[in-house]
Structures are given as C-alpha cells and as structure tokens.
Amino acid sequence: MAGLPIFDVAGSALAAQSVRLNTVASNLANANNVSGDPTTVYRPLEPVFSTLPVDPANPTLAGVQVNGVEQGNAPPIKRYEPGNPLADSQGYVYAPDIDPVAQMANMISASRAYQADVEVLNTAKDLALATLGLGR
Amino acid sequence: MADLSTQLFGVHAAALGLREARLNLIASNLANADTPNYQARDLDFSRALEAATAQTGITEGLGKSTDPVTEATVYRVPLQPSLDGNTVDADYEHASFARAALEYRASLSFVEGRVRSLMTAITGE
Numbered sequence: 001m002a003g004l005p006i007f008d009v010a011g012s013a014l015a016a017q018s019v020r021l022n023t024v025a026s027n028l029a030n031a032n033n034v035s036g037d038p039t040t041v042y043r044p045l046e047p048v049f050s051t052l053p054v055d056p057a058n059p060t061l062a063g064v065q066v067n068g069v070e071q072g073n074a075p076p077i078k079r080y081e082p083g084n085p086l087a088d089s090q091g092y093v094y095a096p097d098i099d100p101v102a103q104m105a106n107m108i109s110a111s112r113a114y115q116a117d118v119e120v121l122n123t124a125k126d127l128a129l130a131t132l133g134l135g136r
Numbered sequence: 137m138a139d140l141s142t143q144l145f146g147v148h149a150a151a152l153g154l155r156e157a158r159l160n161l162i163a164s165n166l167a168n169a170d171t172p173n174y175q176a177r178d179l180d181f182s183r184a185l186e187a188a189t190a191q192t193g194i195t196e197g198l199g200k201s202t203d204p205v206t207e208a209t210v211y212r213v214p215l216q217p218s219l220d221g222n223t224v225d226a227d228y229e230h231a232s233f234a235r236a237a238l239e240y241r242a243s244l245s246f247v248e249g250r251v252r253s254l255m256t257a258i259t260g261e
Contacts, residue, residue, distance in 0.1 A: 009163045010167060013168070049170055051171055060209050061164050062164050062168055062174070063167055063168075064167050064170075110170075113169050113226070116169070116230065117166060117167060120163045120166055120167075127241070127244075130241065134248055135248070135251040
C-alpha cells in the first residue's frame, strides 16, 4: 500500500460528515428561537459538499470537501403572539422555518455515513498492518 | 524490480496492488455517498489484471505504459438514480468493500505463503 490515499479519502469524508452533523445540531438547537424582526431570525444552515482529488497520480480517487455552509433562504414563519416580550409593534414574532423531522433524517444519514467511513478506516488500517507484518 | 517480484510471487504481486486500488476506489465511493453529481466507480478486476500482467511481459520498457488501474476503471450503472446526480448506492458499496477487503486478505495470504516458502528455502530449516 504505497502512499495510502485511502486514509485521506476516508479522513476527508469524516471531516465533511462531522460538519454536516454540526449544522444539523445548530439548526435543531435554534429551531425555537423567535425574534421580533424578520431580518434577524436564525436561518437554517446547509453544508455543500464537493469532490476533492487526493492523489494527483490517480484522479479517479476523490475525497470530500465542504465547499461552504449556505444559509437557507426560506422565509421565516410569522406567528401572532402579542404576549411575547419579543413581539413587534403589531404583536407578531418570527420563527425560523426549520422542519425537525427533516433535520433528524439528515442527522441519521450523516451519522450512518460517518460510521461507514470509520469502518472503512478500520478495515484499511487492519489490512495495512497485515501487509506490514508480511514475512514475519 | 517488477520483473523480480513477478518471478518471486507470480500473479499475486500484481493482484495485491490492484486489490488495493479497488479498495481505494470503493472507499472513494463511500466517502462521496452524499456529494452531488458524484459518479460511483469501480475496477474491472479481470481487465486490470490482464493489463498489469501483459505490462510485465514483453511490452515493458518499450515506452508504452498505460496504468492498468486507470485503464480498467469503469463507472457503476446506478441502481436507483437520485435527483442530485449522485450514483452511489451505500449498501452496495458496503458489500463491495467487505468483499474487496476479503479478496485483499486472500491475495496477501498467497504472497505470504510464497514468502514463507522462500524463507524456508533460504534458511534451510
């Protein structure tokens, strides 16, 4: 196993999936934040993945990189809550448009992908160790 | 050097390298399971092995060297195409990875057996 690009591939995937898990955590944590001003409402975050060539000698091998974390442009949900201290002069508060079910599904998908990459890493490590022990 | 390792280990030296290349490709597929527009790839193993063993023969040193891995890398036919253009089927890739890891171990044990018999021959014990 020369160069061992498999570790770069799986490692980059772990980093990318962990960014995705972090954005889900941030979205869920801020799902109930309300504000009296629609422009200052929390906007859900969404990471954008793209491929990352890890080995110049072999361009077909691709890791993952996070191109950026985009803010969603879904309009905030307007609720009439005149008793809320944050309400604006008309008695409305604005909440971010975050679907907890979609976020949970996203979280499960990210955590499964993370587990798969850990498994790849472990298998690759075992195989590399077995190869190092050749002839012993 | 390649000639010597072919003499010592037969087809298994080339096979081990190709098995590793296949593991790398499948790891790349699994890593990009959520990347938009990523297209899953795999190694056509028999074609790669044919190319690798042909290279170590008479064509070697004639300047005609194509990498057997890039030559035999093929795109997977998607089982369930998705809207974001990604063609990775995670379950299928899991199974392929497990199989490829097992095949790597098999090739490794062939090379190891060869190393052992050579050691026995050298030390005479």
